[in-house]
Amino acid sequence: MRIESVSLKDFLSHDRTQVNFKGEINVIIGQNGAGKSSIIDAITFALFKEARENVSELIRKGSKSAEVELILKEGSNSFKVVRSIPASDYFYENDKLSARQSREVDKKVESIGLNKKVMLSTTFVKQGEIESVFEDLTGVLKKVMMIDSLEKLTSSDGKIKRLIDAYEVEMKSYQRYEDELKRVSSDILSTSSDIATLEASVSSLQDELHRLHELEDIKSKEVATLEEKFKVYTEVRTQLETNRRERTQILNELDSYKDLDSQLAESQTRLKELQELTKKKDLISKLESETKRYQELNIVLRDEMKRRDSIKANLDLKEKLEPYHKEYQELYQKQRDLREAYEKFRELRAALCERRRQRDLNSKKLAAVKLVRKAEDLERELSLMSAERDEAHNEISRLELELVQIRKGREALISANEGKCPVCGGPLDEAHRKELIDKYDRREREIVGEMESLQRKYESLKREVEILNKQLSEARSNESLIKTIQENLEGLNQEIAQLEASLSELTEKANQYELINERLEHLKEYEDEYNSVRSYKEEDLYELEEMLATHEHTLHDVKEEINNLKREVGNLTRDQIERAELELQEVTNRLNELNKKRGKREELVKRRYVLEESIERLKQKLDALNFEEEELRKAKVELDSIRRQVQTVERDLGEKRGKLEQMRISLSNLERTKRDLETKLSEANKLRNEKERLEKLRQVLSESRLQSFLISTLISRIENNLNDIMSMFNMSFSRVTIRMGSTKGLKGKVEIKVYTQSGQELQIGLLSGGERIALALALRIAIARSLMGELGFMILDEPTTHLDSERRTELLSIIRDSMNVVPQIIVVTHDEEVLQIADYVLRVEKLGDVSRVKEEVIQ
Numbered sequence: 131m132r133i134e135s136v137s138l139k140d141f142l143s144h145d146r147t148q149v150n151f152k153g154e155i156n157v158i159i160g161q162n163g164a165g166k167s168s169i170i171d172a173i174t175f176a177l178f179k180e181a182r183e184n185v186s187e188l189i190r191k192g193s194k195s196a197e198v199e200l201i202l203k204e205g206s207n208s209f210k211v212v213r214s215i216p217a218s219d220y221f222y223e224n225d226k227l228s229a230r231q232s233r234e235v236d237k238k239v240e241s242i243g244l245n246k247k248v249m250l251s252t253t254f255v256k257q258g259e260i261e262s263v264f265e266d267l268t269g270v271l272k273k274v275m276m277i278d279s280l281e282k283l284t285s286s287d288g289k290i291k292r293l294i295d296a297y298e299v300e301m302k303s304y305q306r307y308e309d310e311l312k313r314v315s316s317d318i319l320s321t322s323s324d325i326a327t328l329e330a331s332v333s334s335l336q337d338e339l340h341r342l343h344e345l346e347d348i349k350s351k352e353v354a355t356l357e358e359k360f361k362v363y364t365e366v367r368t369q370l371e372t373n374r375r376e377r378t379q380i381l382n383e384l385d386s387y388k389d390l391d392s393q394l395a396e397s398q399t400r401l402k403e404l405q406e407l408t409k410k411k412d413l414i415s416k417l418e419s420e421t422k423r424y425q426e427l428n429i430v431l432r433d434e435m436k437r438r439d440s441i442k443a444n445l446d447l448k449e450k451l452e453p454y455h456k457e458y459q460e461l462y463q464k465q466r467d468l469r470e471a472y473e474k475f476r477e478l479r480a481a482l483c484e485r486r487r488q489r490d491l492n493s494k495k496l497a498a499v500k501l502v503r504k505a506e507d508l509e510r511e512l513s514l515m516s517a518e519r520d521e522a523h524n525e526i527s528r529l530e531l532e533l534v535q536i537r538k539g540r541e542a543l544i545s546a547n548e549g550k551c552p553v554c555g556g557p558l559d560e561a562h563r564k565e566l567i568d569k570y571d572r573r574e575r576e577i578v579g580e581m582e583s584l585q586r587k588y589e590s591l592k593r594e595v596e597i598l599n600k601q602l603s604e605a606r607s608n609e610s611l612i613k614t615i616q617e618n619l620e621g622l623n624q625e626i627a628q629l630e631a632s633l634s635e636l637t638e639k640a641n642q643y644e645l646i647n648e649r650l651e652h653l654k655e656y657e658d659e660y661n662s663v664r665s666y667k668e669e670d671l672y673e674l675e676e677m678l679a680t681h682e683h684t685l686h687d688v689k690e691e692i693n694n695l696k697r698e699v700g701n702l703t704r705d706q707i708e709r710a711e712l713e714l715q716e717v718t719n720r721l722n723e724l725n726k727k728r729g730k731r732e733e734l735v736k737r738r739y740v741l742e743e744s745i746e747r748l749k750q751k752l753d754a755l756n757f758e759e760e761e762l763r764k765a766k767v768e769l770d771s772i773r774r775q776v777q778t779v780e781r782d783l784g785e786k787r788g789k790l791e792q793m794r795i796s797l798s799n800l801e802r803t804k805r806d807l808e809t810k811l812s813e814a815n816k817l818r819n820e821k822e823r824l825e826k827l828r829q830v831l832s833e834s835r836l837q838s839f840l841i842s843t844l845i846s847r848i849e850n851n852l853n854d855i856m857s858m859f860n861m862s863f864s865r866v867t868i869r870m871g872s873t874k875g876l877k878g879k880v881e882i883k884v885y886t887q888s889g890q891e892l893q894i895g896l897l898s899g900g901e902r903i904a905l906a907l908a909l910r911i912a913i914a915r916s917l918m919g920e921l922g923f924m925i926l927d928e929p930t931t932h933l934d935s936e937r938r939t940e941l942l943s944i945i946r947d948s949m950n951v952v953p954q955i956i957v958v959t960h961d962e963e964v965l966q967i968a969d970y971v972l973r974v975e976k977l978g979d980v981s982r983v984k985e986e987v988i989q
């Protein structure tokens with residue numbers, strides 16, 4: 131088995147490193163802290179999940195997870211272990227995933243011959259620890275053979291002792307089962323004897339029961355025969371008695387029918403009488419209806435007579451009102467002829483009133499409009515005032531111009547130079563200038579005063595012109611209003627005159643109309659009364675009188691009919707007839723009943739003769755039967771007595787059988803209990819044996835003899851291997867021995883001795899440094915080979931540390947020689963000298979915080 135490659139991802143100082151081990155001696159070289167050992171750490175972690183520190187510390191700082199992948203090769207087989215932090219572990223065999231849990235992967239690694247304890251103690255050689263194998267060889271052997279675990283197992287608080295104690299406790303609990311077994315065995319004996327006694331008693335009871343059953347059988351048959359006879363006897367007797375009872379009943383019943391014929395005759399006679407009587411019911415009904423009709427006709431006749439009297443009175447009234455009606459009609463016609471003229475008259479009169487009202491209104495308006503001043507006068511005055519105002523305004527303008535001139539002249543005078551006067555052109559001196567300026571000032575003051583008074587005058591004239599303008603416009607509008615009203619008044623007067631003329635033409639007709647109207651209102655009452663009776667006619671009266679005569683005649687006929695019916699009915703009342711009807715119903719029912727009875731009587735007579743014959747026949751049958759009830763009673767009593775005996779014996783037998791069953795169950799329970807107890811006690815025996823075995827095992831395991839035996843067995847194997855390996859290391863020793871120490875102080879300890887060519891014994895301490903290293907390496911390989919078979923690889927971390935140059939050379943040659951025993955060696959070093967033996971070099975450097983690995987060409 132050799133390591134093919136290892137790759138590190140964010141593992142310690144490596145971010146992404148792939149290392150292929152192509153040589154036999156693979157040297158990983160680099161400065162201190164470059165990240166060389168990290169590669170060995172990756173291999174150790176991949177194989178055994180083992181770390182120098184806490185596993186989480188293996189993750190490269192700044193990363194969240196780390197992963198290592200190790201590929202191993204053995205012949206054509208390849209194995210891949212992948213382990214990540216946080217945990218996820220995989221194991222592939224020939225690229226096929228075969229385990230995925232941490233423990234499963236561990237097992238797989240072990241199964242391919244890589245034992246963690248052995249390898250970490252032997253072929254994984256840590257920095258400066260090659261020789262440490264001598265220091266505690268016993269400890270190393272115990273560890274790799276797991277004897278330390280054995281000691282833990284057999285200690286006083288170890289697993290075996292705890293198991294023995296548990297068996298002890300359990301066995302104690304079995305003591306009570308032995309006592310129980312004794313008691314149960316004795317119970318089985320006594321129960322078995324009781325069962326035998328009971329079985330004998332059950333057998334004699336069964337015999338007795340058999341005899342009684344035979345007796346019961348004979349008696350039962352005898353009783354059955356007698357009961358059969360008794361059944362026939364009872365039936366015949368019952369029949370006979372029934373027949374006799376029925377015959378007595380029939381005779382009694384026939385006796386009750388002795389008056390039946392006379393009752394029948396009597397009922398039939400009464401039936402005929404009642405039938406005659408009820409026939410008169412129709413006559414009474416007719417009489418009642420005729421009487422009712424008579425009364426109704428009478429009422430109708432009286433109503434019609436009243437109507438005739440009323441018509442007569444209304445006809446008289448109509449005749450009396452006839453002249454008024456005539457006058458009313460004539461006046462009404464006349465009024466209609468005059469209506470148009472009257473309407474016209476009313477219309478004109480209303481129009482006249484309206485015009486007169488308007489005329490009054492206009493007269494009042496005219497009086498209200500006052501004319502203060504005439505427009506003509508006002509116009510004249512206004513033109514005078516306006517001229518005066520304009521004059522004042524012109525004067526003011528003139529004065530303003532003069533004032534400007536004066537001011538200009540004054541300023542020119544003030545600014546004029548000595549010499550020439552700007553006003554008069556003569557010489558100008560100061561006196562002249564002053565005189566002229568004073569003159570100008572005076573004139574200016576005068577003008578200003580004049581202008582102020584003119585301005586006031588102008589303002590007052592302006593106001594007066596405005597007032598006159600207003601008065602003028604008022605006067606003008608009043609004048610036009612007065613003119614309009616006067617024109618209106620004239621028109622109205624003309625219209626009034628025309629209307630008055632027209633009215634006078636119509637006045638007579640209007641008066642006529644009103645007189646007629648007055649008379650019509652007076653006649654209206656008569657006319658209304660006349661209208662209420664105008665529909666009455668003489669013909670209606672005649673018609674009614676004829677109808678009255680017919681009705682009177684009919685009434686007379688009905689009266690006749692009533693008298694005839696009364697004579698026929700006589701004193702008979704409706705009540706009497708209804709009572710007769712009820713009685714007729716009763717008699718009919720009674721007659722029906724009597725007829726039914728007559729039928730029944732005939733049936734009874736027939737039945738009586740049948741019964742007489744049957745009674746005679748049954749009597750003869752009873753005599754022929756010759757049966758005695760006493761005989762049956764006696765046989766039954768005897769049968770009952772036998773059956774009671776059977777029941778008693780059966781009950782006894784049942785009880786005894788029940789008891790027997792009970793006892794058998796108890797016995798079987800006891801036997802089962804016995805068996806269970808025996809089984810349990812056999813368990814106790816097993817426990818005892820087990821406990822004894824464990825005690826022996828503990829004794830054997832804890833005996834130093836065994837450990838010594840095991841170790842010595844292994845030691846001889848190691849010794850052989852060691853000598854083989856040493857022979858390949860080209861050493862001058864003839865032999866190396868490994869022994870368990872026997873002398874005091876060395877007992878139980880392993881001792882290594884070396885023999886020279888001349889056969890002299892040498893202690894390890896006396897060997898040279900190089901010899902010791904060679905022996906140590908050989909011993910490590912020998913132990914590993916003894917326990918795991920042929921080795922695939924060995925790892926040496928900084929093996930040359932603390933060695934002087936001579937010893938380094940020796941070590942290198944030993945490593946080279948180791949190739950004969952271990953096909954693949956991986957050496958981690960910072961020592962360039964080691965490169966001498968390398969056939970494959972990997973250089974590790976630190977770039978910043980990250981380690982980089984490069985394959986280096988060997989010179």
Ligand SMILES: Nc1ncnc2c1ncn2[C@@H]1O[C@H](COP(=O)(O)OP(=O)(O)OP(=O)(O)O)[C@@H](O)[C@H]1O
Pocket residue numbers: 141142143144160161162163164165166167168169187188189190191960
């Ligand atoms: N978790 C980590 N993340 C990143 N770098 C780490 C981590 N743990 C340790 N280191 C660094 O890795 C380097 C140690 O690597 P390693 O032990 O492999 O070095 P080496 O080359 O074997 O050195 P030496 O020869 O001194 O033993 C150191 O520089 C250390 O600071």
